[in-house]
Amino acid sequence: MKRTAIVAALFCVLAVNAQLPGLPGILDPAGLSKHETASGTTYLLNETFDATGYDVVGWTESNTSEIKEDYATSPAPLSGTQSLYFDVTTTRTVDTPSFSANDTVWVSFLFHDDEASLPGQQRIICAIKDSVGGTTVASIAIETDGDITVACGSATQRSTASLSLNTTFRIWVSYTKGTGANGQAAVYWDTSLSGPKGTAKASVSTGTATAQAASVRFVGYTDTEWHLDNVQVAATEF
Numbered sequence: 539m540k541r542t543a544i545v546a547a548l549f550c551v552l553a554v555n556a557q558l559p560g561l562p563g564i565l566d567p568a569g570l571s572k573h574e575t576a577s578g579t580t581y582l583l584n585e586t587f588d589a590t591g592y593d594v595v596g597w598t599e600s601n602t603s604e605i606k607e608d609y610a611t612s613p614a615p616l617s618g619t620q621s622l623y624f625d626v627t628t629t630r631t632v633d634t635p636s637f638s639a640n641d642t643v644w645v646s647f648l649f650h651d652d653e654a655s656l657p658g659q660q661r662i663i664c665a666i667k668d669s670v671g672g673t674t675v676a677s678i679a680i681e682t683d684g685d686i687t688v689a690c691g692s693a694t695q696r697s698t699a700s701l702s703l704n705t706t707f708r709i710w711v712s713y714t715k716g717t718g719a720n721g722q723a724a725v726y727w728d729t730s731l732s733g734p735k736g737t738a739k740a741s742v743s744t745g746t747a748t749a750q751a752a753s754v755r756f757v758g759y760t761d762t763e764w765h766l767d768n769v770q771v772a773a774t775e776f
């Protein structure tokens with residue numbers, strides 16, 4: 539390529555990049571590409587909810603009005619300018635767009651439950667699935683005392699630590715598919731919203747799930763109307 543062509547190409551790249559901050563959903567507030575972390579991790583999905591609607595196209599709501607993805611009333615926004623709020627009259631789900639299927643995924647998100655009391659029964663709040671709305675391969679559920687139970691297929695473990703109401707946590711969930719009795723899943727959380735995640739609060743290594751992960755479902759209930767923000771998914775630990 540001639541030098542003039544290289545310079546022209548470079549100018550075009552710079553010009554395009556210069557416009558990106560004006561396009562909602564292309565860059566996050568820190569100016570990083572939505573597909574890269576500061577440490578260079580490539581995200582399969584990065585959703586801040588700050589754009590009108592969703593940043594990333596392809597989310598699926600079980601009810602459009604009760605899944606509020608432009609929510610900004612306290613305690614929202616958990617981060618940025620908007621969060622998602624499950625303001626529901628019955629159990630409602632929201633599914634991420636499909637991402638490239640991977641044997642291992644790491645999912646991270648902000649969680650804030652401002653209910654007056656913890657749920658009346660075990661409630662799965664996040665399920666990693668083999669396709670959008672498909673079979674759950676791993677999940678985490680909040681218990682009536684705030685403990686979290688992680689599951690991989692039929693294998694489960696309940697934490698001894700617990701989540702509290704009216705507090706924003708960053709939660710991480712990891713999953714690695716197995717071959718029948720060696721699937722892995724773990725849950726971590728911290729009130730330091732950017733980590734570090736520390737050691738797992740609960741984990742299983744005898745999971746029965748064997749499918750790759752390709753989507754994540756979040757669920758709200760009438761007794762667990764919670765706020766969700768900063769959903770990040772990667773095929774590697776972050």
Ligand SMILES: [Ca+2]
Nearest residue numbers: 586617618620
């Ligand atoms: Ca946000």
Ligand SMILES: [Ca+2]
Nearest residue numbers: 602605606607
């Ligand atoms: Ca909605």
Ligand SMILES: [Ca+2]
Nearest residue numbers: 587589591607
């Ligand atoms: Ca939004």
